[in-house]
Amino acid sequence: MRKYIGYYIRNFDYPLFFTYVFLCLFGLIMIYSSSMMVAIVKEEEAPDYYYIKQLINLTVASIPFIIGAFFPYKHYSNKKLMVMMTLGMIIVLIWLWIFGVGFEQTGSKSWLDLGFMNFQPSEVAKLFIILYFAGAFYRKSLNNPLENLQPNNIIYPILIWIFVIFCVANEPDIGAVMILSGIAFAVIAASGMSFKAYLKFFSVFAILGGLLIAFILLVKGDKIFTENRLGRLKVFLNPFEYETGSGYQIINGYIAIGAGGLEGVGLGQSVQKLGYLPEPHNDFIMAIIAEELGVLGVILVLAGLGFIVFRGLQIAMKTEDPLARMIAAGISSWIAIQTFINLGGVSGLIPLTGVTLPYISYGGSSIIMLSLAMGILLNVSMYVKLESKKKLRGG
Template sequence: MRQYLKRYAQNFDYPLFFTFLLLSLFGLIMIYSSSMMIAIVREEQAPDYFYRKQVTNLTVAFLGFLVTAFFPYKHYANKTVMLLLTIVVAILFTWVKVAGNGADQVGSQSWITVPGFGNFQPSEYAKLFIILYFAAAFYRKAQKYTFEKLQPREIFYPIFLWILVVAGVAFETDVGAMIILCGIAVSVVASSGIPFKTFWKFFGVLGAFGTAILGILWLFKGELLTGNRKGRILSYLNPFEYEETSGHQVVNSYYAIGGGGLEGRGLGQSIQKLGYLPEPQTDFIMAIIMEELGIWGVFIVILGLGFIVYKGFSIALRTKDPLARMIAAGIASWIGWQTFINLGGVTGLIPLTGVTLPFISYGGTSIIILSLAMGILINVSMFEKVERKKAQS
């Protein structure tokens, strides 16, 4: 154990760790700044109400980070670990379907109440689950068949589980999480090393099943395009026409971005957080950052998140271990997709989906699951460095 810790300390990915830490602390500062009015007026609490809750979330998240950072990533391919991860996702999605909440507040039944913890969003766990399960399943099958001979029919179970997970998220009508789950699945498969033709066959299978899921929802449930979702699509096309209804958030996001200009109004000086922009501490926290800190705030966030995505793909390209490659590429693509969807919604580039900004937005489930993922990525990075040193010696 002592030898393992010594080797770990020598090969720890400090740049990746400090980027993750600085982004989380920067997010904590901006959560305090953006949520003061919401805390006082809506929650009838002290101005630092959301800040204190996020400090607790970060404490739990850091403990989780330490666990996954020291847990050897190769164990995720163990059948017992895969089974435990699957049982957890099954329990969470059954729970959210039977006793979930959020439909009345945001139009999406996406949260469960965990006694002693608070609200938990199963779709956040599902993102990490798909990465680990897909990577482990492909890795185990490749050891038996080799990637060159791997066919979609030989990986029926991960495809089937992916369908169930995406269907579960779709029935919550969490469109943003659905898009990210699809992007993650494609990224993990693309990085597995399977031949190009086989990849397109697999992609075709995923696309066919995904289309079938959407068709079933459209015909029998009618939940995918709720009134809230339809309003977001209409307001995306012309937000100012729907400024009093579904376009309210996007229009006020524009006002925040325009009001900040290049230099920003100054930390704590946002106008749009004073009741004009709903939930400024979650989905639209980037608009507040732009308003208060201007181009420098944008630079900090984009540079930090971009570095994490770059490091993830860089590790995936360097390592010779297929399992490490798929995990690293999956985590990098997850953070990349989620960042794009959030910023795209804030700036009006794409319709709003209710996706948070990684490491920056307020939210316990998001920061905890992302911290677990960062621990796994740093563990993969450490083993990749050891592998590279052995090859050079």
């Protein structure tokens, strides 16, 4: 154990770790700044209400982070562990159907009430798909080179993915469905599968996904196309036509972004957080960052997130281990896709989905699962460094 810790410390990815810590602490500061009015008016609590809750979330998140960082990633291909993860994910999603909690403003039954917090299983599903796909594909590669794999060789991962997508879409959580789909394709692309086989796989996904979407729309179309969601689509096309209704939030987001300029109005000095943006500490926190800290603040956040994505892809490209490659590519793609969906919604490039900004927005289940993912990525990075050193010594 002491030898393992010694190896770990010597090969620890400090730039990646400190970037993660910086984003979490920066997010904590911005949550305090952006949520003060919401805490006082909506929750009738002290101004630091959400700040304290997020501080607790980060403290709790440090436990899975440490576990992910020190638990060898090789074990994620273990058949027994994969079966346990799959059964656990199925139980959690079924539990969501029975005991799920939804909020009126979103119309989504996507949380489990644990008493001390509301937990979102779709956050678990994102990391589950990465680890399950990576483990399943890796196990297949032990008997058959990955470049020779065909869709019919990996029918079980496809069925598991369909089940997870069906459950999440049934909530419905459109943003999570987009992320889960993007993650799946990223892991498959990093597997080493031939381009011809990948196209076949993509076709199977597209056909089954289309049938699944058609079925869900047939059964729950009235619940999916609620007035709130239709309003988001209309707002995407022309928000200023609905400035007193569905476009209210995004227009005030634009005002916040425009008011910040280059340097911002100053930390804590936002006007839009004073009741104009309904949830300024959640998916619209970047608008408050832009208003208070200006373009420089936005660049700071994007640089941090961009570095994590770049580092993850760099790790994936350097390693010769397909399991490490798929896990690193999956985690970095998750952060990249979720960041794009969040910023795309805030800026009006895509319709709003309510997806949080990784490591910055307020949220317990989000920061816990993203911290676990970061720990796993650090563990993979350590092994890739050891792998490179062994190659150099061997050469």
